[in-house]
Amino acid sequence: MKEVKPYISILVPIQFVLFFLLIFSIQNCFDLHSESKQEIQLQQSIYLIDRYYYWSSEEIFDPETIQESKWIPISDKTLGFKKREKEYLYIKFSDQFIRQLQSPILFAEIALETFKVFQGKENVYISKEFDFIFPHLIPLSPEPKGFIYIQFQSRYKNFIGLDRDVIFKNHTKALIDLFMENLSKTFFSPILLVLSFIFMGFYFLRRKELIFLNFSILLLSASLIEVLNGFVGFSLRQYAFYLVPITFINFTFFPFAFLLFLISVFPPFFKKVFKFIAILHIFVFLTSIVRNYDLGVSFLNSEEDYNWIVVLEAIVAILSSIYVFLKGNRQIREIILGILVIVSAGLHDTLVDLEILHYQIRFIHYGFFLMLGFFGYYVFKHYWELLHSINRMNTELRTKNKELQRLIQIDKDLALAHALQKSLLSSKYNEDDKIRIIGFSQNLESVGGDYFDHTKDSMGNWAFLIADVSGHGISSAMVAAMSKMAFVGAGPYLQFPARVFHLMNRHLVGKTKNLFITASYLFIDTESYTATFSNAGHPSFYLIRNTEKDVIQLTAKGKPLGLFSQQSYAEDTVGIKPKDKILLYTDGIFDLLNEYGESFGEDRLKSLLWEYRYYNIQDLSSILQDSLFRFSNGWKHQMDDLSFLLIEIK
Incomplete structure (x- = not known):
């Protein structure tokens, strides 16, 4: 087998690449909402200027018939409302800014329930999907009708209304922006998928190395999250009946795959802790599905029930990582850093979902990107050391083969000597x-x-x-x-x-x-x-x-x-x-x-x-x-x- 060069010389540039990716990710975080002045003004027209809401116990087919005095202003930066049983929520805001756009659309990043959109009296859009976390691009008339009305009806028990960015854009620019914002996800996913197959191959070559199998599963889950949570997922929205369950199940499976990976690298005591949490994670998820079955299988309702186990997992992982890091286990320091990055990002976003923290920016994608970099570096180093051990084993094997040949020759000589001695004796x-x-x-x-x-x-x-x-x-x-x-x-x-x-x-x-x-x-x-x-x-x-x-x-x-x-x-x-x-x-x-x-x-x-x-x-x-x-x-x-x-x- 060909000799492998010392891996220290290769790991140094890899460390440099990781550092560069960290700086790049931090810069992207700061630039996440750096839109033009016009886009900021259009966004402000929805969030800060003229938003109103109205609750109704009956469906209203023409929202313009609602008396002006019944509309209540929405406070600044409010994303949505707590759901009311058997009531419809109506939201209105001005459409005057579409005069500046040639082919206007209403870009709604996430709406979790079925809804209808009216421009004036005209019903321009109907969404029938539940738990749909992908953007909606809603075509509008280029001539203002006065107001945009949105009617919401939800089976999601904790929230109703629009979530995150709601912006007027040109249709072409909206598609380009959506593609560019998800460019890294779209092209990063095939890389993760290929790496997943590579490490799966490593596992079959070395059955005892479970770290390769667990890392392969983690990469596969990460690949699905990246590809389905961006432009590709939006492009496949006509298959939402299949896409939504796959997406949410994978969201739930990723923490479980993450725990499996931790089990394969942490010391024995922590292995037992993470095994227990992994079993508890699956139990809580299945229980939450059963509990919410009467509403139809709503993954978002289920998520609300098992967010607490995600918080628990995050706290245990952070404390375990800090303990192991302080004990000076340098062999898994990359794993510790990757854990701290992804768990901190996931914990932040989960606390935002629980409305414990105020929403400003979501870190999960950037933490996820850096985590895979640290984990990949660790597994690469582990594999490189494995190659060196194989080289050493091959060298020892060649030496032992020579020794064996020598011993075989000695045995032959001894057999001949025995025969000669026997012939000499009476x-x-x-x-x-x-x-x-x-x-x-x-x-x-x-x-x-x-x-x-x-x-x-x-x-x-x-x-x-x-x-x-x-x-x-x-x-x-x-x-x-x-x-x-x-x-x-x-x-x-x-x-x-x-x-x-x-x-x-x-x-x-x-x-x-x-x-x-x-x-x-x-x-x-x-x-x-x-x-x-x-x-x-x-x-x-x-x-x-x-x-x-x-x-x-x-x-x-x-x-x-x-x-x-x-x-x-x-x-x-x-x-x-x-x-x-x-x-x-x-x-x-x-x-x-x-x-x-x-x-x-x-x-x-x-x-x-x-x-x-x-x-x-x-x-x-x-x-x-x-x-x-x-x-x-x-x-x-x-x-x-x-x-x-x-x-x-x-």
């Missing part, structure tokens, strides 16, 4: 008409330093050697092979044990690299029934005779092979009888441990041999092997190579 079973032999070997590793050998001379006599190279593993196995060759070289002197060790030692001194060999050698004369033996620093061997009272221990003094060039070895002779058994072994048997750390030991070995002295050699060998195996719990506590050679005189 068979584990042999016999003639006077001797029966059984051998056993259990290496600590695949190859070891223990070995035994037995050979027969031309007279029918037998020579036996058991040896133990210090240490274990490949180096010990190599020295064991060298000692085997040295033993073969001493073949002409098999009947002289001391001479055999002398020749082997002379051959091995200076060649074993600080390793040494202990060994026991036994020569059995089958004609005279005598056994001559010698010892080179090795444990004694045992003679098991049924007529004796105990196992006979046989030894002769001598130092290990390969250490000293001038070294002599003693030898001794003992008579043997038919049915005698002789055991040669290595000290790995004594060093064998059980699960409690106890060693098998010499006494346990002698006791075992004496207990089963009447058994034939095959059964005795099996009992000895099984006892060693069970004692060490399946060789789990083996500390060294171990071997034995069991000989029976027929």
